[in-house]
Amino acid sequence: MFAKEEYLMRLNKTKQKMMEHGIEVLLIANPSNMYYLTGYNAWSFYVYQMLIVIIDEDQPLWIGREMDAPSAVATTWLDEHHIIPYPDEFVQSTIKHPMDFVANILSEIGQGNRKIGLEMDSFYFTAMSYERIIQGLPYAEFKNLSTLVNWVRLIKSEKEIQCMKKAAKILENAMNAAYHSVDIGVRENDVVAAINQAQISGTMDYGGDYTSIVPMIPTNENTASPHLTWTDRRYRYGDFMTIEIAGCYRRYHTPMARTMAIGKAPKKVTDLAKVVIEGIETTLEAIKPGMTAEEVENIWAKTIAKHGYYKDSRLGYSIGLSYPPDWGEHTVSFRKGDRTILQPNMTFHLMPGIWMDDYGVEITESIRVTEKGCEVFANVPRDVFIKKPSNISTMTLQNEDQVGS
Amino acid sequence: MFAKEEYLMRLNKTKQKMMEHGIEVLLIANPSNMYYLTGYNAWSFYVYQMLIVIIDEDQPLWIGREMDAPSAVATTWLDEHHIIPYPDEFVQSTIKHPMDFVANILSEIGQGNRKIGLEMDSFYFTAMSYERIIQGLPYAEFKNLSTLVNWVRLIKSEKEIQCMKKAAKILENAMNAAYHSVDIGVRENDVVAAINQAQISGTMDYGGDYTSIVPMIPTNENTASPHLTWTDRRYRYGDFMTIEIAGCYRRYHTPMARTMAIGKAPKKVTDLAKVVIEGIETTLEAIKPGMTAEEVENIWAKTIAKHGYYKDSRLGYSIGLSYPPDWGEHTVSFRKGDRTILQPNMTFHLMPGIWMDDYGVEITESIRVTEKGCEVFANVPRDVFIKKPSNISTMTLQNEDQVGS
Numbered sequence: 175m176f177a178k179e180e181y182l183m184r185l186n187k188t189k190q191k192m193m194e195h196g197i198e199v200l201l202i203a204n205p206s207n208m209y210y211l212t213g214y215n216a217w218s219f220y221v222y223q224m225l226i227v228i229i230d231e232d233q234p235l236w237i238g239r240e241m242d243a244p245s246a247v248a249t250t251w252l253d254e255h256h257i258i259p260y261p262d263e264f265v266q267s268t269i270k271h272p273m274d275f276v277a278n279i280l281s282e283i284g285q286g287n288r289k290i291g292l293e294m295d296s297f298y299f300t301a302m303s304y305e306r307i308i309q310g311l312p313y314a315e316f317k318n319l320s321t322l323v324n325w326v327r328l329i330k331s332e333k334e335i336q337c338m339k340k341a342a343k344i345l346e347n348a349m350n351a352a353y354h355s356v357d358i359g360v361r362e363n364d365v366v367a368a369i370n371q372a373q374i375s376g377t378m379d380y381g382g383d384y385t386s387i388v389p390m391i392p393t394n395e396n397t398a399s400p401h402l403t404w405t406d407r408r409y410r411y412g413d414f415m416t417i418e419i420a421g422c423y424r425r426y427h428t429p430m431a432r433t434m435a436i437g438k439a440p441k442k443v444t445d446l447a448k449v450v451i452e453g454i455e456t457t458l459e460a461i462k463p464g465m466t467a468e469e470v471e472n473i474w475a476k477t478i479a480k481h482g483y484y485k486d487s488r489l490g491y492s493i494g495l496s497y498p499p500d501w502g503e504h505t506v507s508f509r510k511g512d513r514t515i516l517q518p519n520m521t522f523h524l525m526p527g528i529w530m531d532d533y534g535v536e537i538t539e540s541i542r543v544t545e546k547g548c549e550v551f552a553n554v555p556r557d558v559f560i561k562k563p564s565n566i567s568t569m570t571l572q573n574e575d576q577v578g579s
Numbered sequence: 580m581f582a583k584e585e586y587l588m589r590l591n592k593t594k595q596k597m598m599e600h601g602i603e604v605l606l607i608a609n610p611s612n613m614y615y616l617t618g619y620n621a622w623s624f625y626v627y628q629m630l631i632v633i634i635d636e637d638q639p640l641w642i643g644r645e646m647d648a649p650s651a652v653a654t655t656w657l658d659e660h661h662i663i664p665y666p667d668e669f670v671q672s673t674i675k676h677p678m679d680f681v682a683n684i685l686s687e688i689g690q691g692n693r694k695i696g697l698e699m700d701s702f703y704f705t706a707m708s709y710e711r712i713i714q715g716l717p718y719a720e721f722k723n724l725s726t727l728v729n730w731v732r733l734i735k736s737e738k739e740i741q742c743m744k745k746a747a748k749i750l751e752n753a754m755n756a757a758y759h760s761v762d763i764g765v766r767e768n769d770v771v772a773a774i775n776q777a778q779i780s781g782t783m784d785y786g787g788d789y790t791s792i793v794p795m796i797p798t799n800e801n802t803a804s805p806h807l808t809w810t811d812r813r814y815r816y817g818d819f820m821t822i823e824i825a826g827c828y829r830r831y832h833t834p835m836a837r838t839m840a841i842g843k844a845p846k847k848v849t850d851l852a853k854v855v856i857e858g859i860e861t862t863l864e865a866i867k868p869g870m871t872a873e874e875v876e877n878i879w880a881k882t883i884a885k886h887g888y889y890k891d892s893r894l895g896y897s898i899g900l901s902y903p904p905d906w907g908e909h910t911v912s913f914r915k916g917d918r919t920i921l922q923p924n925m926t927f928h929l930m931p932g933i934w935m936d937d938y939g940v941e942i943t944e945s946i947r948v949t950e951k952g953c954e955v956f957a958n959v960p961r962d963v964f965i966k967k968p969s970n971i972s973t974m975t976l977q978n979e980d981q982v983g984s
Contacts, residue, residue, distance in 0.1 A: 215807075215808070216804065216806040216807050216808065217792055217793060217795055217806045217807075217808055217904070218806040219904055220702075220792070220904040220905035220907075240891065240892070241805060241806070241892055241934065242804070242806055244801075244803045244804040244934075245804040245806055245807055248801060248804055248807065249807075261891065262891050262892040262893060262914075263914070263916075265892075265893065265912075266896070266907070266909050266912060267912075268726075271700075292706065294705065294706040294707040294710065295676075295705050295706070295707035295708075296705060297625075297702060297703060297705065298702060299705055299706050300699065300700050300701060300702065300704055300705065300706065301697065301699040301700070301704050301705065301706055301708065301709030302699040302700035302723065302725065303700075303706065304706030304709065304710075305699065305709075318707065320707065321673075361786055362786070363779050363780065363781060363786030363787060363788075364779075364780055364786070366779050367775070367776045367777075367778075367779035367780040367787075368776075370772070370775040370776060370779055371772045371773075371775065371776045372772075373772075374768050374769075374771050374772035374775055375768065375769055375772040376768060376811065380811055381766055381767070381768030381769070381809070381810070381811030382768060382772075383768075383808075384793040384808065387622055387625070388622060388789040390622055396649075396653060398649045399621065399647070399649040399650040399653055400646060401621040401622045401623040401646070401647055401650055402620075402621050402622075402650055402653065402654075403620070403621065403622055403788075403789065404786070405786070406781065406785055406786030486645065486666065486667050487645070487646055487667040487670075488667060488670065491671070498903045498904055499622070499624055499625040499903055499904070500625035502625075502671065504671050507670075507671065509667075509668070511668075511674075529646065529649075
């Protein structure tokens with residue numbers, strides 16, 4: 175996927191950070207970090223697997239299920255001596271745990287008494303994994319370094335930016351598919367099917383990858399609940415909805431949300447959208463290298479405060495490569511207290527949304543910090559999209575009861 | 580989604596198991612278990628959330644992100660007093676952790692000194708969550724009960740079986756979409772796009788839900804690596820592939836794998852397929868209530884052993900409702916040592932596959948144990964599908980170099 179030199183550079187940066195934190199061995203459970211350092215790419219993170227970076231070894235060790243070792247051979251730059259399979263009897267067993275196997279390997283290769291970093295807050299490093307590792311390595315010293323590699327990922331290489339630009343083209347197609355498929359009498363799930371089709375078909379030149387979050391398309395009062403997925407309810411005249419989706423190219427994501435309506439949008443929605451749009455556009459103009467993350471949030475907060483609004487949740491977060499269940503990088507957030515200094519080629523989902531009790535508006539952008547400011551990845555108008563219903567029986571349908579299950 | 584009576588029955592069964600294990604409070608991080616007991620359904624499990632069952636309380640407590648509390652109101656049977664939001668400053672912070680909030684709530688409501696069960700091996704209960712809970716509740720006594728609710732889920736209600744039958748119809752459509760879209764010159768991702776479209780469109784009568792695992796469609800030598808997803812390589816004459824997908828209706832899954840080929844399949848593949856088909860059909864005929872899980876595996880093992888094959892990995896696992904990253908229920912496995920006794924309305928993915936060094940064959944079924952035997956959910960022929968190429972320039976294309984990126 176990337177040149178070996180790029181992987182080695184990433185590995186060196188990781189080791190440098192390990193030194194800064196005084197650790198000699200880093201256990202990596204986060205599939206995004208695993209992919210970043212080795213290229214490992216398979217839907218196998220539902221069983222335990224571990225990448226082990228040892229400070230004085232040239233290659234990391236991949237330990238995973240026997241059935242997945244061929245995927246490691248196929249997708250990583252590691253040689254076969256650094257790919258260690260565990261037998262299937264360790265899979266979802268109440269007796270044997272894959273982390274017993276990992277601990278044994280570490281002891282066998284003389285790493286059992288070292289200073290070991292753990293990704294304590296990674297989705298796939300469970301409480302039980304932790305307990306087994308601790309028990310299995312009684313002479314080791316442990317330190318929590320949950321997001322060490324995540325922070326190495328923060329500034330993107332040119333090759334990574336190219337991946338995100340490709341993802342953004344896919345996103346444009348997917349948002350277009352959403353707009354064109356939304357209609358009176360169409361079911362929510364059929365709109366998602368059209369979005370998915372566009373996300374995975376990609377473009378004529380390259381295919382799309384699965385996104386780490388599925389489309390979230392709440393309608394009407396449910397726009398107040400941004401993480402609802404979909405139902406098979408049929409749309410009606412006057413419905414409004416949030417569409418939050420991403421394009422994904424080889425695990426690199428560019429997310430975006432837009433607010434749409436069929437026929438017409440309620441005035442409360444278009445009014446709120448004006449505030450959100452003014453907020454995001456003011457913020458986009460202001461972002462430049464050298465600012466802190468909290469300063470970005472502050473510009474937005476001041477802009478919407480002029481209109482009497484206050485938003486409690488963060489304004490955005492770092493993005494790049496990722497695996498389900500999240501496309502956020504879990505490092506920088508645009509919010510009070512985050513004093514990370516922006517630098518060129520940091521990439522973010524700038525995520526202004528305002529949610530009231532029974533409606534909400536989201537109009538968001540994936541952005542890259544440039545040498546002098548910032549640029550958006552995808553070219554999609556920032557407005558409430560009003561879809562003209564194609565169905566001639568509009569007036570009939572809007573008076574009918576809900577169709578479908 | 581289900582009648583309140585069904586949720587209360589599930590809750591009572593959970594409490595009975597809690598009593599058997601001597602615990603008074605159960606902390607549930609697994610989104611599948613949360614959905615099972617309350618109906619909670621949103622893509623919000625990438626931030627911490629917790630369902631708390633207290634043995635002497637009528638309703639569980641849902642604790643989650645402020646932004647997601649409206650989803651809990653919208654999708655669960657809980658009243659608003661049992662839905663407790665935490666502020667956004669707890670989200671992906673290096674300082675505040677949502678489990679501090681959970682521990683505080685438990686202390687405040689007088690549960691801080693009780694016997695508490697934890698899902699130690701659940702994907703979304705991280706090592707850090709565990710540490711914070713332990714620190715925050717110094718007077719509590721803890722016990723690992725990772726799969727307590729998973730085991731309650733084992734025997735499905737009639738309503739659940741109906742959901743799985745609906746999922747199976749979607750699966751049939753999706754497998755059909757795979758078969759019809761695979762062709763010379765078509766890209767792997769375009770086949771996935773067609774599968775996804777079918778999965779989410781569902782049927783005329785109901786829509787489909789997202790599956791907990793994305794389509795896995797390795798080709799040729801990569802069929803030895805069952806969990807590879809896809810690329811944008813174009814198919815060529817003589818390619819063979821595994822297609823492992825599911826149908827999903829309201830989080831209920833029926834998975835299936837088939838082996839396909841374009842134009843012709845290599846003899847080694849059709850030969851191996853004969854063994855796999857004889858194995859699965861012999862096993863399907865034998866399965867009945869009263870058998871143990873390991874006996875099921877033994878029938879398969881004996882059948883393929885006659886042909887000189889030995890399969891190291893488990894032959895299948897319990898299925899039902901699930902959230903990413905896995906559609907397995909993490910309870911029963913068809914393998915040596917699993918002495919679970921089969922009962923009617925247990926449901927499984929019977930997953931015979933044989934993987935050699937450079938190819939593999941999978942022909943699998945989702946099944947339900949009935950009163951007298953078992954039945955398959957989906958009606959899809961068990962064979963290696965040979966797709967006749969539609970492209971007239973077949974002979975040209977097969978001699979060309981690979982097209983596309």
